[in-house]
Amino acid sequence: MPxxxxxxxxxxxxxxxxxxGQQPIQKLEQNExxxxxxxxxxxxxxxxxxxxxxxxxMAAASARRGEKVAVMDADITGPSIPxxxxxxxxxxxxEDVVYPVANRNGIKVMSINLLLENxxxxxxWRGPILGGTLQQFWxxxxxxxxxxxxxxxxxxxxxxxxxxxQLLPIDGIVIVTSPQELVEMIVEKSLNMADIMNVPVLGxxxxxxxxxxxxxxxxxxxxxxxxxxxIAAQYGIKNIAKLPIDPELAKACDNGEADSxxxxxxxxxEEFVSRLD
Numbered sequence: 001m002p003x004x005x006x007x008x009x010x011x012x013x014x015x016x017x018x019x020x021g022q023q024p025i026q027k028l029e030q031n032e033x034x035x036x037x038x039x040x041x042x043x044x045x046x047x048x049x050x051x052x053x054x055x056x057x058m059a060a061a062s063a064r065r066g067e068k069v070a071v072m073d074a075d076i077t078g079p080s081i082p083x084x085x086x087x088x089x090x091x092x093x094x095e096d097v098v099y100p101v102a103n104r105n106g107i108k109v110m111s112i113n114l115l116l117e118n119x120x121x122x123x124x125w126r127g128p129i130l131g132g133t134l135q136q137f138w139x140x141x142x143x144x145x146x147x148x149x150x151x152x153x154x155x156x157x158x159x160x161x162x163x164x165x166q167l168l169p170i171d172g173i174v175i176v177t178s179p180q181e182l183v184e185m186i187v188e189k190s191l192n193m194a195d196i197m198n199v200p201v202l203g204x205x206x207x208x209x210x211x212x213x214x215x216x217x218x219x220x221x222x223x224x225x226x227x228x229x230x231i232a233a234q235y236g237i238k239n240i241a242k243l244p245i246d247p248e249l250a251k252a253c254d255n256g257e258a259d260s261x262x263x264x265x266x267x268x269x270e271e272f273v274s275r276l277d
Contacts, residue, residue, distance in 0.1 A: 025166045025167065027167060027168065027169050028135060028138050028139055028167045028168060029139070030138070030139070030143070031097065031139055031140065031141075031142060033142060033144065034141075034142060034143045034144060034145075035144075035145045035146070036070065036143060036145075036146045036148075036149045037146065037147050037148065038147065038148045038149070038171050039148075039149045039151065039168065039169055039170050039171050040058075040148060040149070040150055040151070040170070040171060040172055040173070040174060040202065040276065041074075041150075041151040041153050041164060041170050041172075041173045041174070041199075042054060042055040042058070042150060042151065042152055042153060042173070042174050042176060043153045043155075043161065043173050043174070043175055043176070043190055044153075044155050044175065044176045044177065044190070045155065045156065045157070045175075045177070045186030045187050045188075045189050045190045046155050046156065046186050047078070047155040048178075049155075049176050049177055049178045049207055049208070050176060050178075050207040050208065050243075051075075051152060051153070051155070051176045052075070052080040052081055052084055052152050052253075053084060053207075053249060053250075053253050053258060054174075054176050054205055054207060054243075054269075055071060055081065055150050055151075055152040056071075056081065056084040056085055056253065056258035056259060057249075057258065057259075057261070057265060057266070057269045058150055058174070058269060058272075058273055059071050059085075059107050059150050059259065060105070060107070060258065060259035060260075060261070061266070061269050061270045061272075061273040062147070062148050062150075062273055063105050063106065063107055063259065064270070065273075065274075067146075067147035067148055068106070068144075068145060068146045068147050068148075069106070069107045069108070069146060069147065069148055069149075069150070070100065070107070070108040070109070070110075070143050070146040070148070070149040070150075071085070071107060071108070071109045071110075071149070071150050071151075071152065072109075072110055072111075072137050072138070072149060072150075072151045072152070073109065073110065073111030073112070073113070073152050074134055074137065074151050074152055074153050074154065074160060074164060075152055075153065075154040075155075076112050076123055076125070076130045076133050076134070076154070076160065077122075077123045077125070077130070077154065078154065079111045079112050079113040079123075080152075080253075081109055081111050081152050082101075082109055082111050082113050082114055082119070083113075083119075083253070083254075083256060084253040084256065084258040085103045085107060085109060085256065085258055085259055086103050086104060086255075086256030086257060086258075086259075087101050087103050087109055087114070087256070088256075089101055089114075090114055090115070091110065091114040091115055096140060097140065097141075097142050098110070098115075098136075098140050098141045098142070099141070099142050100114075100141055100142075100143060101114055103259065105259050105260075107259060108143060108144070108146065110137050110141050110143075112133065127158065127159035127160075128159070130159060130160050131159050131160055131162075131163035134160055134163050134164060134167075134168075135163065135167060138167075138168055151164065151168075151170070157189055157190065157193045161193070162197075165193075165194075165197040165199050166197070170199055171200070172199065172200040172201065172202035172276075173190075173194055173199055173200070173201055173202060174201075174202050174203050174204070174205060174276075175187055175190050175191065175201065175203075175204045175205070176204075176205050176207055177204060177205070177206050177207070177228065178206065178207055178208045178209075178223055179206060179208070179209060179221065179223045179224045179225065179226045179227070179228075180223050180224055184227055184228075184231060187204070187231060188231070191231075191235050201235065201237055202239060202276055203237060203238075203239030203240060203241070203272060203275070203276070204228055204231070204232055204237055204239070204240050204241075205240070205241045205242075205243060205269075205272065206226055206228040206240070206241070206242045206243065207243050208222070208223055208243070208244075208245045209221075209226055209228075209242035209243055209244060209245075210222070210226075210242070210244050210245070211244060211245040212244050212264065219244075222245060226242065228240055228242065239272065239275050239276070241268045241269065241271070241272040242268065243265045243268055243269070244264055244265065246263050246264050246265050248261065248263045249261055249263055249265050
């Protein structure tokens with residue numbers, strides 16, 4: 001192929017299979033005994049918008065509805081889901097099968113931090129290894145039967161995101177953003193990548209949309225006025241949610257109690273999750 005860079009590790013097909021142009025890449029199969037009905041990826045164009053906390057809140061909302069929930073922490077170099085959901089024990093395995101760890105509310109989690117000796121050990125890996133780890137989280141982890149899996153993706157539109165879109169049966173993505181114009185520009189990159197990869201966008205969550213004064217009840221746009229409705233309308237996205245700044249949510253994540261948090265962010269998240277059915 002004229003665009004071949006001779007780096008076979010970045011390509012899912014042998015050269016002879018590419019005859020006549022790009023061929024469809026087969027989705028990875030689940031291991032025997034695993035059955036996940038719906039896979040939703042939580043993505044963001046950049047870091048620092050609260051993607052992991054939103055993933056935890058969505059998982060908790062699904063669990064409260066009586067669903068069996070799994071969370072794949074696909075942010076290999078910046079894992080934070082175990083901390084947010086209060087998981088401290090390590091994952092175990094037998095032969096070539098790894099078992100996720102369930103937290104106190106039964107949410108099953110797999111994260112690189114559950115495999116490292118110390119949770120503060122850095123993951124200094126190149127793109128192909130990160131993508132390979134993502135694949136193993138899907139094929140080698142015995143997830144069991146689950147109604148929904150939420151995938152906490154790394155920020156941006158890099159190797160891991162590309163591998164996920166190409167190889168995993170993602171039913172749709174939820175984009176997390178914040179009100180700044182710079183972030184909104186990057187959100188459109190995520191929207192355009194989803195369009196290129198033919199992955200449905202289920203909705204947009206604007207985090208840190210406003211701060212509600214506890215004394216007078218007035219709302220303040222700390223990070224600027226929202227334009228999420230305008231962007232959603234431009235791309236034909238009907239599901240949106242706006243979450244306020246809540247210091248109690250940050251405290252809950254730090255204490256490993258994100259799935260027990262019942263503050264002001266919960267009602268919008270529960271309503272949003274119900275619209276994803």
